Amino acid sequence: MKLLVTGGAGFIGSNFVLSTVAQRPEVEVTVLDALTYAGNRASLNSIADRIDFVHGDIADRPLVDRLVGESDLVVHFAAESHNDNSLNDPWPFVHTNVIGTTTLLQAVRDHDVRYHHISTDEVYGDLELDDPARFTESTPYNPSSPYSSTKASSDLLVRAWARSFGVRATISNCSNNYGPFQHVEKFIPRQITNLLSGKRPKLYGAGQNVRDWIHVDDHNHAVWTIIEKGVLGETYLIGADGEKNNREVLEEILKETGNPSDAFDFVTDRPGHDLRYAIDSTKLRTELGWTPQYVDFRSGLKATIDWYRENEQWWRPQKDATESSYALTESVVS
Ligand code: NAD
Ligand code: TDX
Numbered sequence: 391m392k393l394l395v396t397g398g399a400g401f402i403g404s405n406f407v408l409s410t411v412a413q414r415p416e417v418e419v420t421v422l423d424a425l426t427y428a429g430n431r432a433s434l435n436s437i438a439d440r441i442d443f444v445h446g447d448i449a450d451r452p453l454v455d456r457l458v459g460e461s462d463l464v465v466h467f468a469a470e471s472h473n474d475n476s477l478n479d480p481w482p483f484v485h486t487n488v489i490g491t492t493t494l495l496q497a498v499r500d501h502d503v504r505y506h507h508i509s510t511d512e513v514y515g516d517l518e519l520d521d522p523a524r525f526t527e528s529t530p531y532n533p534s535s536p537y538s539s540t541k542a543s544s545d546l547l548v549r550a551w552a553r554s555f556g557v558r559a560t561i562s563n564c565s566n567n568y569g570p571f572q573h574v575e576k577f578i579p580r581q582i583t584n585l586l587s588g589k590r591p592k593l594y595g596a597g598q599n600v601r602d603w604i605h606v607d608d609h610n611h612a613v614w615t616i617i618e619k620g621v622l623g624e625t626y627l628i629g630a631d632g633e634k635n636n637r638e639v640l641e642e643i644l645k646e647t648g649n650p651s652d653a654f655d656f657v658t659d660r661p662g663h664d665l666r667y668a669i670d671s672t673k674l675r676t677e678l679g680w681t682p683q684y685v686d687f688r689s690g691l692k693a694t695i696d697w698y699r700e701n702e703q704w705w706r707p708q709k710d711a712t713e714s715s716y717a718l719t720e721s722v723v724s
Contacts, residue, residue, distance in 0.1 A: 391416060391417050391418065391462050391463060392417075392418045392420070392460060392461045392462045392463070393410070393417050393418065393419050393420070393461065393462070393463050393464075393465065394420050394422060394457055394458060394460075394461040394463070394464045394465070395407055395410075395419060395420070395421050395422070395464075395465050395467065396421075396422045396423070396448050396464070396465070396466045396467055396468035396490075396494065397422075397423055397429070397448075397466070397467035397468030397469060398419075398421030398422070398423050398434065398441075398443075398467065399421065399423040399425060399429035399430055399431055399433055399434060399443075400423070400428055400429055400430075400467060400468070400469075400471070400573075401428075401471075401567070401569075401571050401572040401573060401576075401606065402467055402508070402567055402606055402609060402610065403421070403423070403467035403468070404430075404433035404434055404571050405569060405570070405571060405606045405607065405610055406465065406467065406610045406613065407419055407421060407434060407437070407441060408433075408434070408436070408437060409607065409610055409611075410614075411437045411440050411441065412437075418442075419440075419441040419442070420441065420442040420443075420444060420457060420460075420461070421434065421441055421442070421443050421444065422444045422446055422448060422453075422454075422457055422468070423443070423444075423445065423446075423468065424445070424446060424447045424448070424468070424486075425445055426470075426482075427708070427711075428470075428471065428472075428573050428575075430571070430573075430704070431443070432704055433571045433704070444457060447486075447490070448466075448468050448486065448490035448491075448493055448494055449485060449486065449489045449490045449493050450493070451493055451496075451497075454493050454494060454497045455496075455497045455500065455501075457497075458494065458497035458498055458500075458501050458503055459497070459500075459501045459503075461501075461503055462503065462504065463503065463504045463505075463506070463617065464494060464498055464503055464504070464505045464506070465506045465508065465613065465617070466491065466494055466505065466506065466507050466508055467508045468486060468490060469486055469487050469490075469508075469541065469544075470482045470483040470485075470486045470487060470537065470540075471537070472537065472573075472575055472576070473512075473535045473537045473538070473660065474575070474660060474716075474719075475537075475575075476535050476536035476537035476540075477535060477536065477660070477661055477662075478719070480536035480540075483536050483537055483540040484536075484540055487537075487540035487541055487543065487544050488540050488543050488544060488547070491507070491543075491544040491547055491548070492547055495547055495548065495551040495557060498551075498557055498558075498559070499551060499555045499557050502558070503558075504558045504559075504617075505548075505557060505558065505559045505560075506559070506560050506561075506562070506613065506616065506617050507544070507545065507548045507559060507560070507561045507562070508562060508564070508613070509541050509544065509545050509561055509562065509563045509564075510538065510541050510563055510564060511525055511563050511564065511565045511602070511627065511629070511667050511669055512533060512534070512535070512537070512538035512541065512664065512667065513531050513532075513533050513538055513541055513542040513545055513563060514529045514530070514531060514532060514533075514563075514667075515531075515532030515533060515534055515538075515664065516534065516664035516665045516666055516667060517665065517666040517667070517668055518665065518666065519598065519600065519665060519666055521666070523668075524629075524668040524669055524670040525563075525627060525667070525668060525669055525670060526627065526670045526672075526673070527624075527625050527626070527627055527673055531545075531546075534662045534664050535662055535664075538664075545561055545563070545625075548561055549561070549623075552622070552623045553623070558622050559622065559623065560616050560617070560620040560621075560622065560623075560624055560625075560626070561624075561625040561626070562612065562613060562616055562625070562626050562627070562628050563625065563626075563627050563628065563669075564604065564609050564612070564627075564628035564629065564669075565601070565602035565603070565604050565628070565629040565630075565632070565667055565668075565669045566601040566602060566603050566604065566632075566667065567603075567604055567605070567606045567609050568603055568604075568605060568606065568690065568691065568694055569605050569606035569607065569690070569694055569697075570606075570694065570697040570698075570701070571704070572606075573708065573712075574705050574708050574709050574712050575708075575712050575716075577601075577636065577639070578639065578643070578691070578694065579694075579698060579705065580592070580712070581640055581643050581654075582643055582647070582694070582695050582698045583698055583705055583709055584713075585643070585644070585647045585649060586647075586698060586699065586702070587709060589713070590653060590654055590655050591640055591643070591644070591653070591654040591655070592654065592655055592657045592716070592720065592722075593636060593637060593640055593654055593655070593656050593657065594636070594657060594658070594659045594660050594663060595656070595659035595660070595663060596637075596656070597635060597636045597637030597640065597656070598635050598636070598637065598665075599635060599636050599663060599664065599665055599666065600633050600634065600635045600636075600665070600666040600667065600668070601633075601634065601635075601636065601639075601666075601667055602629050602630075602631075602632050602633045602667050602668050602669050603630070603632035603633075603634060603639070603687055604628065604629060604630040604632055604682065604684075605630070605682070605683075605684035605690045607683065607684065608628075608630055608682040608683055608684050609628055611680070611683070612626070612628040612674060612680050613628075615674070615678050615679070615680045616674070616678065619678045619679070620678060621677075626671075626673055626674045626678070627669050627670065627671050627673065627674065628669065628671055628674060628680075629668075629669025629670070629671045630671070630682035630684065630685070631671075631682075632687055633666075633668055634687065639691075640654055642687075642688060642691055643691070643695065646691065646692055646695050647695065655722045655723075655724070656722070656723045656724045657720045657721060657722055657723060658719070658720055658721050658723060
């Protein structure tokens with residue numbers, strides 16, 4: 391089987407390619423990645439001779455048409471993925487998440503290639519802290535940021551191409567991922583690498599915002615489950631019952647790295663900051679039989695901290711530029 395993975399040099403995509411190559415020797419993998427600031431070819435070093443890597447843009451129509459035409463399956467991870475960046479400059483988000491996804495959809499339509507679309511729970515907006523509700527596949531779309539609204543747009547494009555043109559597609563919307571190879575701009579790696587660099591961690595607002603954490607390997611296992619058993623045209627929510635507020639996660643990181651629980655700064659809040667995400671993954675579990683393997687967040691987090699300790703050469707080149715960019719908009723409140 392010939393598999394085209396877009397965004398395979400990013401966080402989730404690289405973990406997907408690594409586990410696919412390790413577990414599915416029958417799959418021939420081609421990665422298409424533009425190597426933006428978020429892409430890192432080094433994430434694929436250990437399997438470089440077992441995949442084809444194409445450096446290119448998913449909005450490049452002739453390139454995408456050729457690569458999709460040579461594939462049996464496309465799994466689309468490529469995106470501009472960071473909310474904070476989308477608030478500073480939304481244009482790359484429209485280019486990649488909307489135009490890029492449309493480019494892929496036209497190609498899978500023209501070549502009748504099976505397509506799986508990776509998306510996020512952020513398309514559903516947010517929940518109150520005390521609301522017993524969680525997101526399901528029938529929750530109305532209500533995105534808050536340029537990032538989440540372009541992801542919502544991309545999901546709707548997939549639905550339209552499936553219905554109007556018969557594109558053989560499935561969609562998954564997953565909660566917050568953690569694990570190795572995540573860019574240092576994101577919450578968990580930022581705080582770990584701040585501590586490893588002698589800097590104080592930064593908590594937005596009051597640190598009460600809740601995210602529903604899932605290990606990246608559990609996400610990617612769910613993606614393969616949907617590819618193999620999912621019903622065409624359907625959407626599946628992926629989550630592992632991992633709700634925690636940001637302060638709890640940060641205190642866990644501080645404890646695990648031997649720091650006092652108050653050794654961090656409160657900084658200016660993110661504009662429009664979503665309060666809480668929570669996924670009900672009953673459909674995926676009951677209809678397709680998926681279950682997460684990383685049920686103990688603390689041990690998954692500890693393994694992630696160890697990974698950043700042991701792989702400083704991977705993250706160090708991005709660290710200073712990332713912190714300089716945060717410093718332009720962020721100020722310490724207390
Ligand atoms: P990431 O930012 O780490 O990686 C994105 C990758 O896409 C990078 O390698 C980048 O170079 C590549 N890319 C960007 N623009 C491109 C373009 N125009 N053409 C080709 N390649 C391009 O992102 P991630 O965290 O790995 O997220 C992957 C996918 O999963 C995204 O679609 C995101 O919306 C979704 N998602 C992420 C999370 C999370 O917690 N990180 C949760 C749910 C869903
Ligand atoms: O320094 C920080 N301090 C802080 O308190 C950073 C970077 C973040 N935060 C907060 C904001 C969020 O409440 O931590 C939480 C997580 O922030 P991010 O890592 O930026 O993730 P989030 O905005 O929740 O979005 C993530 O999950 C859904 C991914 O980046 C998206 O790609 C995915 O769709």
